[in-house]
Amino acid sequence: MSFKIKLILSHIIVVLIVIVFSFIFSDIYVRQNFVRIIIGMGPNIEVMLTPQGIRFLETVRQTLLISGLISIGIGALLAFLLSSFALRPLKEMQKFVRKISKGEFEERVHIKSNDEIGELASSLNYMAARLTDIENMRKTLVQNVSHDLRTPVASIKGYMELIEDESFTKEEKERAIEVIKDEIERMERMLRDISKLSAIDSKNFTLHTDRIELNTLIKNSVDLLRMEAEKKGLQLKLELSQGNIFIEGDSKRITEVMGNLITNAIKFTDQGCITIKTLTAKSEAKIIVEDTGIGIDKKDLPHIFERFYKGDTSRSSDGTGIGLTIVKELIHAHKGTVEVESEKGRGSRFTITLPVVS
Ligand SMILES: Nc1ncnc2c1ncn2[C@@H]1O[C@H](COP(=O)(O)OP(=O)(O)OP(=O)(O)O)[C@@H](O)[C@H]1O
Numbered sequence: 001m002s003f004k005i006k007l008i009l010s011h012i013i014v015v016l017i018v019i020v021f022s023f024i025f026s027d028i029y030v031r032q033n034f035v036r037i038i039i040g041m042g043p044n045i046e047v048m049l050t051p052q053g054i055r056f057l058e059t060v061r062q063t064l065l066i067s068g069l070i071s072i073g074i075g076a077l078l079a080f081l082l083s084s085f086a087l088r089p090l091k092e093m094q095k096f097v098r099k100i101s102k103g104e105f106e107e108r109v110h111i112k113s114n115d116e117i118g119e120l121a122s123s124l125n126y127m128a129a130r131l132t133d134i135e136n137m138r139k140t141l142v143q144n145v146s147h148d149l150r151t152p153v154a155s156i157k158g159y160m161e162l163i164e165d166e167s168f169t170k171e172e173k174e175r176a177i178e179v180i181k182d183e184i185e186r187m188e189r190m191l192r193d194i195s196k197l198s199a200i201d202s203k204n205f206t207l208h209t210d211r212i213e214l215n216t217l218i219k220n221s222v223d224l225l226r227m228e229a230e231k232k233g234l235q236l237k238l239e240l241s242q243g244n245i246f247i248e249g250d251s252k253r254i255t256e257v258m259g260n261l262i263t264n265a266i267k268f269t270d271q272g273c274i275t276i277k278t279l280t281a282k283s284e285a286k287i288i289v290e291d292t293g294i295g296i297d298k299k300d301l302p303h304i305f306e307r308f309y310k311g312d313t314s315r316s317s318d319g320t321g322i323g324l325t326i327v328k329e330l331i332h333a334h335k336g337t338v339e340v341e342s343e344k345g346r347g348s349r350f351t352i353t354l355p356v357v358s
């Protein structure tokens with residue numbers, strides 16, 4: 001039985017109950033008052049009524065019956081109209097859900113009432129917006145992964161052919177093997193980053209937090225990349241705050257964050273230095289990674305933390321555009337924030353803020 005029929009039936013049942021009760025009650029009440037007023041005797045006294053009296057009571061009953069039937073008719077009609085009106089938003093939502101299940105995520109419900117139905121409609125719209133985001137993310141992921149895999153795969157294929165070709169020298173073949181190794185490493189790195197990001201996205205992602213001393217952790221994570229910076233002729237400077245800074249954090253994840261920021265600084269800096277600072281202000285700890293590199297274009301700045309977003313420099317083609325997304329997600333998981341300031345041609349500064357513990 002449809003909800004509409006149930007609604008109409010419930011209206012009719014209410015009208016029926018009202019009619020039956022008023023019928024019984026007024027029959028008794030009119031009979032008693034008829035005896036009291038017309039014949040002039042007290043209540044609860046049985047009297048023989050004259051034929052006119054009986055006819056009068058009959059007329060009262062008939063009037064009640066007719067007015068009852070008319071009420072049922074009008075009630076049913078009103079119930080039909082009201083239920084159609086009340087169910088219209090539900091019908092619209094039903095249509096909307098069908099469209100969403102077909103993948104039409106840009107669909108929205110247009111109901112603006114300030115009641116439970118309005119709240120349900122705005123929740124559905126929120127759900128549709130989230131689904132649109134997820135769908136866009138999925139599309140971008142497929143596009144980027146296929147695009148970023150195509151280049152190394154084509155390059156590996158080309159060099160493999162070179163190795164098989166007898167006319168190339170041993171040195172040339174060894175060089176080709178080196179290039180193939182590099183390309184495979186690049187693909188490995190990319191796949192590792194993607195699976196890292198999907199692990200962070202998953203519901204089961206948890207941090208293994210401890211009370212950790214930030215300065216020691218930062219020093220250790222900077223040391224891991226010192227060689228790489230020096231290979232490029234860049235100086236890695238450490239300016240740690242005096243005293244200890246304690247935070248509640250996952251040391252492995254914070255090391256990963258530092259790795260991503262410093263790797264970026266090295267990648268996007270040709271000369272000068274990279275400075276890593278820590279400081280405390282009020283109940284916050286700040287970690288700053290500063291470089292004297294190529295800087296970030298104004299148009300790129302608002303997007304660099306988005307998934308797969310890469311600036312359009314030649315060296316960006318090296319990466320997947322995931323590094324800063326991982327940084328942002330991990331820092332947010334630590335209840336912290338990450339901000340960037342940059343000027344094209346002058347360098348960039350990334351500032352992480354984390355809550356300290358005593
Ligand atoms: N220190 C920096 N200096 C200049 N540009 C930067 C710096 N850090 C990030 N960017 C810009 O932000 C973009 C996004 O950075 P992100 O680390 O997310 O990706 P990526 O380094 O290109 O690739 P991946 O980190 O996945 O290997 C980069 O492509 C680059 O354009």
Ligand SMILES: [Mg+2]
Nearest residue numbers: 264319323324
């Ligand atoms: Mg990066």
